[in-house]
Structure formats: structure tokens, C-alpha cells
Amino acid sequence: MSVTVITYDRSMGRWEPNARGRLEQAALALYRERGFEQVTVTEIAGRAGLTERTFFRHYADKREVLFGGSSALQELLVRAVTEAPEASAPIDVVVAALAAAGAQLEERRDLARQRQAIIDANPELQERELVKLATFATALAGALRERGVSEPAASLTGQAGIAVFRVAFERWVNDIGQRGLPELIRESFDELKALTAGT
């Protein structure tokens, strides 16, 4: 397949409908079948019926297929915090922002599950995922400080929010049930409240 695609360049000079999505699906399928490390960009492009050149128009490398959405998600989180009603408590602001991000992920549940299985199978990708979440926590804290929340409350709220998100996300990915991620985020937050209030 990797040889075929070199002579079979469908994208040369013309627009490919949903090339980015096709590349993502092809990449996720290949990463799951053969392991992230083993797959080449040539193979991903071949599976998607596109060229390497088209791949590199959409992604810097094969890791970016898994993490390319991070910055958009982070912007969404920060914007949600920035635009939240002034009177809201910091933790409510963060939970609402995470639930908004969760609603976006909800539309990609199947892809998100595939992606998580790939990450779980690869320690390097797990590290990258931890860095991503830590960056989200820092960004949330920064957006809270912009709202006038002082330290350490801002950092603590950001970290606690991400703690809630991680647990909710894991339940969402592994859950056989059909509950949505925003609902699981709110539920996990209520559980955190119950856990801390009881002491």
C-alpha cells in the first residue's frame, strides 16, 4: 500500500473532501492494528487514499494526529472561563468550562475511545497526554487569575477541575452505558464535593 500511493496521487493540485478526517480515521485504525510506533506517514496516507503531501498539509507528524485538537480544546476552556458570568464561583466556572469541552468531545466518542486505546498502549503517548492535561490545568488557573481569582485558589481550582475531568473521562471512555461526558463531569464534581464535605 505504501508503494501504490506514490504513483497514485489523487490530491495533486485538487481539493480532497474531508482529507483531515480521513487521515485521522486511517491513522487511528493503523495505530490500533499495528501499534503507534510501527506505522509510517506513507501508510496512513495510503490507507486514506491520499498522498504524504496531503498528510503534511494537515499534520506536522504522526503524533499530531492524536494531539492536534489540544490547542483548540484549550482555547475553548480558556474562553469559557473568561466569558463565564462574573458572579460565578471559580470551581463552577471551571466545571462549566470542562463540561463545554466535554460536549465537543461527546460528538467524537468513538474516535475518542479509539484514541485512548492507542495512548494506553504507549508510554510515550501517555506522557504526552499527561503534559496536555497539566497544560490545561495551568491554562485554567491563568484564566481564573485574569478574572481576579487569587493564588493558590486559582491553581487549586485548575488542578481540581482536571482531576474531576480525568476521572469523568476515564468513565466515559470505558463505560458501556450511554451517559454523556458533560453529565459525567458534573456527576464527578458532585462526588468530589461529597467526598470533601464529609470530613
Next chain:
Amino acid sequence: MSVTVITYDRSMGRWEPNARGRLEQAALALYRERGFEQVTVTEIAGRAGLTERTFFRHYADKREVLFGGSSALQELLVRAVTEAPEASAPIDVVVAALAAAGAQLEERRDLARQRQAIIDANPELQERELVKLATFATALAGALRERGVSEPAASLTGQAGIAVFRVAFERWVNDIGQRGLPELIRESFDELKALTAGT
């Protein structure tokens, strides 16, 4: 210095008092002076007045100087959870375990600060540190499940505990004040309670 130490082997066949501690201090000093990446094991041993052979009796590589204490700390956390009074609430068990770990770190405050400055300067070490903290959260959750705490409460408590620990640790490392880490952990936890209770 790296040449000197090859001909000047003080550890050949005899016991070196506090070799591990001397190697750690030498490594931290060199990592700060020149950056973690640039320093070799030969240089660390040379600075400590010891041989490379002695270095490798204590550390697998130069990264382990920074992370060699992780497994002992994790054991301490798990043991503290396991041995906590049966009636204690999960979050109190975790906060007490983290405060116990904090008391151990307290004795090494100066080294911990040096270590953190080195980690902050190096993205790869930051990733490794995030993995360490994520592993602590998982270990805490596992120890809670052993006590009969169900999911997702166990994972949520482990994650929230680490969120509190991170914020407290950062304050401790950067604080000009003289407050101890166990105190800052308890204070951060009280703040988390206040943040979640107010909503």
C-alpha cells in the same frame, strides 16, 4: 575533572561514607550549573570525589539521581493509606498520607528546591515528574480500593489528593516563608474544601 577521577579511584574496594548523598549533591550542583543534558556521570563522580563504578552502585543513570526516591515515597503513601484508622474518610486518609510524605520531604527542603529548579528547566524531566505524580494518584486509588472504597470515589480521591499536593508543593518550593510542607498540604486541602463547599 573527568580525567582525574579515572586515575584517582578512592572507592576501589573500600566503603565510602555517604557516597549516595555526596553523588546526589554533586549531581544537583552540576545539573544546575550546566543543565541536566550536558552533565556526564564521569563528571558527577569526579565532583563527588568518587568513581563511576561507585555511581552505578547507587544509581542506574543520571536521571535516577532525581527520581530514585519515588518508589520509597510511593510505598510510604500506600502504607499510610493501608494503616490508617478504619473509620477515617477516604479524603482524610489520603491527605494524612500526603502530609506524612511531606514530612519526609521537609527534611530535604534545600535539595528538593534544587531538584525542582532542575526539573523546571527541562521538558523531558517535567514529563517524567508528571508521570511520577500520576503514578502516585493511581497507587493511592488502588490502596483506597483495598480499604473497600468503591469507584469512582477511589480514583477521584487519589486525583484530588495529588491536585492538593501539587499546589502545596509548589508553594513550599517557592515560598520565602518557613511554613512546612505538611502544613501547606493541610492548608491547601482546607482551601479545596472551601472552594467546593461554596457552590
